[in-house]
Amino acid sequence: MIPVCLPPVLPSCKFCVTIPAKNEAAFLRPTLEALANQLDFDGSRLDPSLYEVMVLANNCTDATAAVARRVADEYPAVPIHVIEVDLPDAQACVGVARKLMMDEAARRLPEGGIIAMTDADTVVDPHWIAATLRAFGRGARAVGGRILVPPNGRRDYRKIHLQDVTYRSLRALLECMIDPSIQDPWPRHFQHYGPSLAVSREAYVASGGMPPLRSIEDAAFAWALERIDVEPVHDPAVRVYTSDRVSNRIEGVTFSQSLEEWAKMVKENRRPVVFGLQHCIDLYKWKVALRRAFYERRIGSLPAIFTLAAFLELSPGELQRTIVQATTFGALYLDIRQRIERTHSFSDRTFEVAIQELRTFTRSGHQPVLSAIRPADTDRRDPRVRGKSRSAVG
Known part of the structure; x- marks a missing residue:
């Protein structure tokens, strides 16, 4: 719990940035200046009473809080709350800091409010x-923003970083072709x-909130949302620009450490390996088939389910029990996808080869192939229908 009493939220406020x-x-x-100078789509200043900003200066030994307060004084129309805390060593991590603020935002905001997160080295659009x-x-019930890294002198990591972005963008396009989503259509990132991640107050509470982890807390939170069938929307108009600084401030896997590893790989002439085209197609075919099996409560005669069972070294009966026992489709697909991703057999292509395969396939469309592997779009449940229990789905 935030250890200070903040001013009451304004009646018109429905968006809290943490x-x-x-x-x-x-x-x-x-x-903070970027947040204080937000615009509407007509180019006018966004009404500052619609949002507030919460900065948690945790365990600081520099002037972080003073800088934040100076900006707050310079932009008095925008509610910028600056909170200073010294967390015990066992709790001093980014996951706990995010959780304290997001829990407080959930408490403060009215029904329908939106809780957003960004980082102190990130400038929002x-x-x-x-x-x-x-x-x-x-x-939308959650929205992810496109994260851009402006070139600031460092070039050692950029080749692999750009390959990674290209590859993941093409995979997103392939997924849209095989498993289209009305809620999150192409173009998307x-x-x-x-x-850059925002979530409705209701979805935040239902997910259990931000996991208090020392690293990858944002990914773990996205998984928590997926487990309750909340899919983030990836609107390209939602953009931020983040630093490519070298940092060892956080234990575990971080974006900075990924950039460092890519830079090292370039220097050593090593190449990452990723899922090739056929394995990407298999993954999304399995996703579509799993969804149908989940809602029909049986595997039926879906060929993709039987190939998935064989890949997982399960009998069809064992996989059917896994499907039937799942409480949500999101939890089912997340668990199976993570099991697939932990195997090394799916990573069989360098970035160069995988990008070329995906680019050729997505440009051609391959409609006969896609028509054969995609069931009716009605397999996707209406995202506006929420809160039904597993047993209520017919």
Whole structure:
């Protein structure tokens, strides 16, 4: 729980931005200035009473809090709350910092409120809040923003980083072709992480909230949303620009460490391996078949289910029991996808080869192949129908 009493939320406020900040005095001003200067789509200043900003200066030994307060004084129309805490060593991590703020936002905001997160070294696009609000107005329950890394002198990681972005974008297109989503249509991106992720107050509470982890807390939170069938919308108009700084501030796997590893791979002339085209097709075919089996409560005669069972080294009966016992489709698909991703057999192509395969396939459309593997679109349940129990789905 936040250890200070914040001013009451404004009656018109429906959007709370949360920012964890530990020794971020050198980066925080541009972050807050971008939030204080948000625009509507007609180019006018976004009504500042619609949103507030919460900065948690945790375990700082620099002027982070002072910088935040100076920006708050310079932009008095925008409610910028600055909270200072010294967390015990066992709790001093980004997951706990995010959880404290997001739990507080869930307590403060009214029904229908939106809780957003970004980072202290990230500058949001001028239309970031407006674009996020628009996505929620169209029915989203979570929205991930496109995370861009401006070139700031470092070039050692950029080759593999750009390959990674290209590959993941093409995979997102392939998924749209095989398993189209009305809620998250093409064009879309593929990211829903800490620098830009927003969630409805109701979905945040239903998911159990932010996991208090020392690293990958944002990914774990996205998995928690997936387990309750909340799929993030990936609107390209929601964009942020994040730092490519070298940092060892967080234990575990981080974006900074990924950039460092890519830079090392370039230097050593090593190449990452990823899922090739056929394995991507298999993954999305299995997703479609699993959804049908989940809602029909049986595997029936779906060929993809039998090939999935064989890949997982399960009998069809064992896989059917797994499907029937799942409480949500999201939890079912997440568990099976993570099991597939832990195997090394699916990673069989370098970026160069995988990108070429995906580009050729998606450009051609391969409609006969797609028609053969895609069941009726009615297999996707209406995302507006929420809260039904597993047994209520016929």
